[in-house]
Amino acid sequence: xxxxxxxxxxxxxKAGSIELPxxxxxxxxxxxxxxxxxVAQLAAARQGTHKTKGRSEVTATAxxxxxxxxxxxxxxxxxxxxxxxxxxxxxxxxxxxHEFDLPKKVKALGLKHALSSKAKAGSLVVLDExxxxxxxxxxxxxxxxxxxxxxxxxxxxxxxxxxxxxx
Numbered sequence: 001x002x003x004x005x006x007x008x009x010x011x012x013x014k015a016g017s018i019e020l021p022x023x024x025x026x027x028x029x030x031x032x033x034x035x036x037x038x039v040a041q042l043a044a045a046r047q048g049t050h051k052t053k054g055r056s057e058v059t060a061t062a063x064x065x066x067x068x069x070x071x072x073x074x075x076x077x078x079x080x081x082x083x084x085x086x087x088x089x090x091x092x093x094x095x096x097x098h099e100f101d102l103p104k105k106v107k108a109l110g111l112k113h114a115l116s117s118k119a120k121a122g123s124l125v126v127l128d129e130x131x132x133x134x135x136x137x138x139x140x141x142x143x144x145x146x147x148x149x150x151x152x153x154x155x156x157x158x159x160x161x162x163x164x165x166x167x
C-alpha cells in the first residue's frame with residue numbers, strides 16, 4: 001500500500017497528490033543508523049585546520065640556556081620548552097581530517113530512513129513547481145513560511161534560475 005501525500009504550490013494551495021513508493025517511504029525508522037550518517041556528514045564538514053607550534057617549530061635557539069651545574073638554578077635545556085613564555089605548546093592540537101568513510105549502502109539506507117521518518121511525521125512537502133518571479137530571498141522565505149516550512153531541503157533535477165538564486 002503506497003503512501004499518498006499532497007502536492008502544493010508556493011501559495012499553499014493543493015495542486016494534486018502523489019503516491020510515495022513503499023520501498024522508500026514505508027521503512028521502520030532506525031534512529032542509530034540516521035545518527036551514524038549525520039555524524040559522518042558533520043565530521044566530513046569539519047575544517048580540521050587547528051594547529052599550534054610544537055617544540056621544533058618555535059623560533060628560539062636550541063642552545064642550552066646556562067650551565068647544568070654551578071648556577072643554583074634548575075636544570076634547563078632550550079628556551080623552546082613548553083614551560084617558558086614564548087615556548088612551544090605541549091601536546092597541542094595538530095591539523096588533520098576528521099572525516100571517516102561509511103559504505104555507500106549505509107549512506108543510502110540512512111537517507112531512506114530519514115525520508116521515511118519525515119513522511120510519517122507529515123513534515124514532507126512536495127511542490128508542484130519551483131519557480132519564482134524575482135530573485136528575492138525574503139519573498140521566498142515568506143512563501144515557505146506560509147507553507148509552514150522553517151528549514152527546507154530543496155531536491156530536484158533542474159531549477160528555475162530565479163528560484164535557485166532566491167533559495
